Amino acid sequence: MDNYYIPNKKFSLPKIPSLKFKFPKINFGLIFKILGVLILLVIILAGVLWYIYGRPAYAIxxxxxxxxxxxxxxxxSLKTQDLDKIEQNLTNFKGHYSDFKKVYNEKSGPLKSLPYVKDYVGDVDHxxxxxxxxxxxxxxxxxxxKPYAADLGLKEGSKLTNEQKIEKLANVLPKLSNEVDKISGxxxxxxxxxAQVDxxxxxxEFRGVLIRDQIVSIKTVFSELAQKSPKFKGLFEQLPTLLGVLEPKKYLVLMANSTEIRMNGGFTTYAIVVEMDKGIPKVLKxxxxxxxxVDSYALVNQxxxxxxxxxxxxxxLNRIYARDALSLTPDFKDSSDYFINRYWNLHPGTGAAGLLPKVDGVIQVNTHLAIELLRVLGPVDVKGRSFLTDQGTYKGFGDTEFNSDNIIYNLEVIANSELSEIEGRKDIIRFLLESILNKVLNAKTENLIPLAQTFLEALGSKDIIINSFDLTVEQAMQDLGYAGRIRTVPNGSWDYLFVVHSNLGGGKRDWLVTRETTKEVYKxxxxxxxxxxxxxxxPKSPDWWEQPWLYTYKDFIRVYVPEGSKIVKATASDGSDINTKELTSDEYKKEMFDFYFWLEESKSMTLNIEYTLPDTVDLNDYKLLLQKQSGTHGDLYTIIHDNNEKKFTLNSDMEISL
Known part of the structure; x- marks a missing residue:
């Protein structure tokens, strides 16, 4: 029999006294009164804020x-290019502008005390x-x-074409050089x-309207004009010679592919001879x-x-090909002179290249300029154009449309994917240039100012570089910074930096690659x-990336620094070999620090260089000459000195004080 424990007493719960919870009386009337007062206070406060801030903001x-x-x-009136109407409307606008300023000055005071808002109001002041x-x-x-309005076609009823206006302007500009000082001021x-607007x-963008890019564009143009305007006198005086007004000039235009960066900008893939006659360009070859x-032993350069x-x-490579001549130094005059003297002028005039005409200068154009021009002018196409196949027959390109969004992609597909083995495929570049030039010369009046802005930005960013064989014209280009020279610092107390990248992998990764450079100086x-x-x-390649464009980035970096600088330490953030070399350039009076590394897709790496500066560089009154490499866009820079920091996108050569 199982033994179980059986209690001999009944178990019962103790009695719990009943609890009576009495809710206190709630005076809902008082609560609503308090709530009403709070709401009233909020309304009053909102009214006060509206009166102090809202009304002024709305009035502005x-x-x-x-x-x-x-x-x-x-x-x-700007579209009509009638000076009388422009002056009349500018006077009218000035009156309305004065009215706006009066309202703004009266109403903006309270807004300048608001956190966050005050910074933007400060920008309005600037x-x-x-x-x-x-x-x-x-x-x-x-x-x-005004004195030249009739000659320039700036009068109502003028029948001058854009081509005629260009010729007239080239003749008139030298007469305007006396006003350069006033304009420059x-x-x-x-x-x-x-410059004080960040x-x-x-x-x-805001509601589909580009905001930041417009501010950057305005700042870039006026920065370029401000720096260069004191030297415009020389440019105005030399324009008739440069544009072939006095006699026709032939220029070798090198088309540089910015998706494959070399020392002097994009890889030099195609050359076009253009004749300038009275300011009007014509493609000759x-x-x-x-x-x-390719077929001339006399030009072999080992x-x-x-x-x-x-x-x-x-x-x-076991020789220097003509196509790589612009990859030897970032100084455009030196590299383009080398190209002309070592290859172009020595060419026998036979073989695949045919007869190469003598030229009066060299102009390099990066593909980024084509994007910006099409953004202003609208799309072009190559319908009806054809190229020579390897079989000696001609094949049409079809009706491919090129616009600012697809031009680079279409060019790369034609040249390096679909037709990569067809020798005549690059004729598409000539057809595009002719189509764009035709649009420029026949541009609508409202597009002329945006076109001028585009060309000015391209000159400042080195998407257009000019080497004129006329010494006076060349000096004017160098004075303006449009000749692509390695520059000398204004005096020995300045610091100097020029970071030059070369894509030596043959791929098109510069389409995707991004760069950030930070420079710090200290004692x-x-x-x-x-x-x-x-x-x-x-970065990781997008879905539309073509396999022939490759994935690994092979970067050769040359860093130009002041003469007398010495490397203390140079390392890669991922520990990879960076093939460091220290060289001296007696010609440019600079030290050159060379590095080379491979970077796989979806990877990033930071190259860290510490080096001494010569005693001549004054850190107490620090000034830096920073040069931009042709063909690069969107590179971010940060300069740090003595707790002062300056961040920016490098769009042109800069002179910095910290």
Whole structure:
């Protein structure tokens, strides 16, 4: 029998006394009174805020809208290019602008005390100060052009074509050189105000309208004009010679592919001879740069070592081909002179390249310019054009349309994918150039100012570089920074930096690769040092990426620094071998630090360089000459000195004080 425990007493729960919970009386009337008072206070506060901030902001908004509406007449008169109407509408606009400024000055005070908002209101102050000078500049330009209005077709009823206006303008500009000083002064004032606006804090777009890019574009143009306007006198005087007004000039135009960066910009893939006659361009001949020395033993150039060791060691070539002549130095005059004297002028005039005419200068154009021109002019196509096949027959390109969004992709597909083995495939470049030039010469009136802005930005960013064999013209180009020279610092107390990338892998990764460079200068143990960090990012390829364009980025970096600098340490963030070399350039009076590495797809790497600076560089009054490499776009830079920091996108050569 199982034994179980059986209690002998009944178990019962103890009695729990009943609990009575009495809710306190709630005075809902009092609560609603308090709530009502709070709501009233919120309403009153909102009213006060509206009165203090909202009403002024709304008043400024209304005045700004009225000012915008009043600008319509000025915009329309600019399209007509009638100086009398432009002056009339500018005077009218100035009156409305004065009304807006009065409202703004009366109402903006309270807004300047608001956190976050005050920074943007401060920018408005700078824009207004720049606008004051801009209006003065407008009247100065009108007064300067008035005596020549009829000659330039700037009168109502003028029948001059764009081509005729270009010729007339080239003749008139030398007469305007006396006004350069006044124009330059106003340009400097405008740039001084715009330089204080930080474009990076603005959104890229708002309700479909580009914001940041427009601010950057305006700042870039006026910065370029401000820096170069004191030297425009020389440009104005030499334009008739440059544009072939006095006698026709022939220029060799090198088409550089920016998706494959070399020292002097994009890889030189195609050459076109253009004649300038009274300012009007005409294409005379085109040639694939691969054909220039492909069948001429006399042009074989095996002088690689030691000066151009990277051509043999990294590009794996046993000779310097004509197509690589622009890959030897970032100084455009030196490299283009080498191309002309070593290949172009020595060519026998036979073989695949045919007869190569003598030229009066060399102009390099990066593919980025084509994008910007099509953005202004609209699309072009090559319908009805054809190219020579390897079988000696001609094949049409079809009706492919090229616009600012697809031009690079279409060119790469034609040249390096679909037709990569067809020798005549690059004729598409000539056809595109002819189509774009035709659109430029027949541009609508409203597109002329955007076109001028596009060309000015291209000259500043080195998407157009000019080497004229006329010494006076060349000097004018060098003075303006349009000749692509390695520059000398204004005096020995300045620091110097020029970071030059070369894609020696044959692929098109510069289409995707991004770069960030940080330079810091400091004192340590009584000596001056600098640290330069160069981050290179080779992102994952998009779905449309073609296999022939390759995936690995092979970057040869040459860093130009002041003469007398010495490397202390150079490392890669991923520990990879960077093939460091220290060289001296007696010609440019610079030290050259060379590095080479491979970067796989979806990887990034930072090259860190620490080096001494010569005692001549003054860190107490620090100034830096920073040069931009042709063909690069969107490279971010940060300069740090003594707790001061400056961040920016490098769009042109810069002179920096910190």
């Amino acid at each position: 908004y209304v005045a700004a809208k009225e000012l915008k509406d009043s600008s319509y007449g000025l915009q329309q 824009f207004l100060a720049a606008s004051d000078k801009g209006i003065d500049l407008g009247f100065l330009v009108l007064d300067t052009l 106003l340009m400097l004032d405008i740039d001084s105000e715009l 474009a990076t804090k603005y959104p890229e 085109s040639v694939d740069t691969y054909f220039i020395d 002088n690689i070592y030691p000066q151009y060791y990277f051509i043999g060691d990294y590009l794996r 340590k143990d009584g000596n001056s040092y600098s640290k330069v960090s160069i981050k290179v990012n080779n």
